[in-house]
Amino acid sequence: MPASPPKRVLVLGIGNILWADEGFGPRCIEALAETCAFPDHVTLLDGGTQGLYLLPFLEQADALLVFDAVDYGLAPGTLLTVRDAEVPAFMGAKKMSLHQTGFQDVLATAQLLGRCPERLTLIGCQPAELEDYGGSLRPVVAAQLAPALDLALAELAAWGVAPLPGQSPVEGLADASLRRDAYEAGRPAPESACRTGDDRFFPGAA
Numbered sequence: 001m002p003a004s005p006p007k008r009v010l011v012l013g014i015g016n017i018l019w020a021d022e023g024f025g026p027r028c029i030e031a032l033a034e035t036c037a038f039p040d041h042v043t044l045l046d047g048g049t050q051g052l053y054l055l056p057f058l059e060q061a062d063a064l065l066v067f068d069a070v071d072y073g074l075a076p077g078t079l080l081t082v083r084d085a086e087v088p089a090f091m092g093a094k095k096m097s098l099h100q101t102g103f104q105d106v107l108a109t110a111q112l113l114g115r116c117p118e119r120l121t122l123i124g125c126q127p128a129e130l131e132d133y134g135g136s137l138r139p140v141v142a143a144q145l146a147p148a149l150d151l152a153l154a155e156l157a158a159w160g161v162a163p164l165p166g167q168s169p170v171e172g173l174a175d176a177s178l179r180r181d182a183y184e185a186g187r188p189a190p191e192s193a194c195r196t197g198d199d200r201f202f203p204g205a206a
Contacts, residue, residue, distance in 0.1 A: 003119075005159055005160030005161075006061075006062035006063035006117075006118070006119060006159055006160075007041060007062050008041050008043075008060055008061050008062045008063075009041060009042045009043070009061060009062065009063045009064075009065070009156070009159060009161055010042075010043050010045060010057055010058065010060070010061035010063070010064045010065070010117070011029065011032065011038075011042065011043070011044050011045070011065045011067075011152065011156075012025075012029070012045045012047050012054070012057070012064060012065070012066045012067070013025035013026045013027070013028050013029035013030075013045070013046055013047060013066075013067040013068070014026070014047040014048065014049070014054075014066065014067070014068050014103055015048070015049070015068055015069055016048065016049050017174065017178060017183065018133060018134060019130055019131075019132065019133060019135070020127070020128075020129045020130055020131070020132040020135040020136065020137065020138060021069050021125075021127030021128055021129055021130055021137055021138055021141045022069055022127070022130055023069075023136075023137060024067065024068065024069040024125045024127070024137060024141055024144075024145075024148075025047070025066070025067040025068045025069065026046045026047075026048065026174065027137060027142075027145060027180055028067035028123075028145060028148050028149065028152070029044055029045070029046050029067065029170060029173075030046070030170070030173065030174075030179060030180060031145050031146075031149060031180075032044060032149055032152065032168070033167060033168045033169070033170045033173070034167055035149075035165070035166075035167070036153070036163035036164070036165070036166065036167075036168060037163055037164045037165065037166030037167060037168055038161065038163045038168045039161070039163070042156075042161055042163075042168075043057070043061075043171060044168055044169070044170045044171065045057055045170065045171040045172055046170055046171070046172040046173045046174060047103075047172065048172060048174075050172075051103065051105065051106065052105060052106055052109065054103070054106050055106050055109055055110060057171075058106060058107075058110045058115070058116065058117060059110060059113070059115040061117045062117055062118055062119070063117050063118065063119035063120075063121075063159055064117040064119065064120050064121070065121045065122075065123070065152055065155055065156065066087070066103075066120075066121070066122045066123070067123050067124075067148060067152070068103075068122065068123075068124050068125075069124065069125055069126075069127045069130075069141075070122070070124030070125065070126065071126065071127065072124065072126050073126075074126045075126065076126050076127065076128035076138070076140050076141065077125065077126060077128065077140035077141055077143065077144050078125070078126040079123065079124070079125050079126075079144050079147060079148055079151065080123075080124055080126075081121065081122065081123050081124075081151055081155070082121075082122050082124070083119075083120060083121050083122075084119065084120050084121075086122075087107070087120045087121070087122045088104060088107050088108065107120075119159065121155050123148050123151050123152055123155075125141055125144050125148060127141060128140050128141055134187065136180075136183065136184045136187070137180075
């Protein structure tokens with residue numbers, strides 16, 4: 001017998017837009033909000049690196065879909081979808097940053113309290129570059145934004161969520177100056193704003 005549609009759905013992007021491909025999750029949420037008008041029982045959230053501060057949002061959700069940069073050990077730009085009990089295992093398999101540890105703690109705490117969403121789906125993208133402060137998504141990862149949204153919309157459709165063309169509000173969305181277009185268009189050239197280490201002080205860093 002098919003499961004009934006969830007009453008409350010949370011679509012969450014986690015990661016740090018200031019560290020290149022770490023921004024994959026928030027950029028997915030940004031793109032989704034710009035193209036889809038969701039019904040009121042669906043919440044879009046840019047979770048950034050908030051860790052346990054995300055717990056109240058999970059407690060209110062019956063189904064959770066997460067976008068994140070995940071080190072699956074695959075080729076850069078590879079998308080992989082995992083569900084339910086597999087999600088915590090994948091997010092803890094090889095931690096790339098503090099946000100990933102924090103979100104694992106969020107899931108564990110929600111489960112301990114008996115308030116974890118009944119359905120969990122993670123759409124992860126293998127990063128190409130993380131050590132570039134102020135950098136943008138690498139082309140191989142940026143190219144996966146649209147396919148990741150297609151996967152998400154198919155998953156949401158299976159949950160009975162059918163958005164219309166349009167736009168949706170986002171909880172926690174970054175300031176307009178940090179939206180992808182503005183952020184990338186306003187970045188100075190690497191020559192004038194070193195992001196990977198100054199070779200005058202760190203030989204071989206440049």
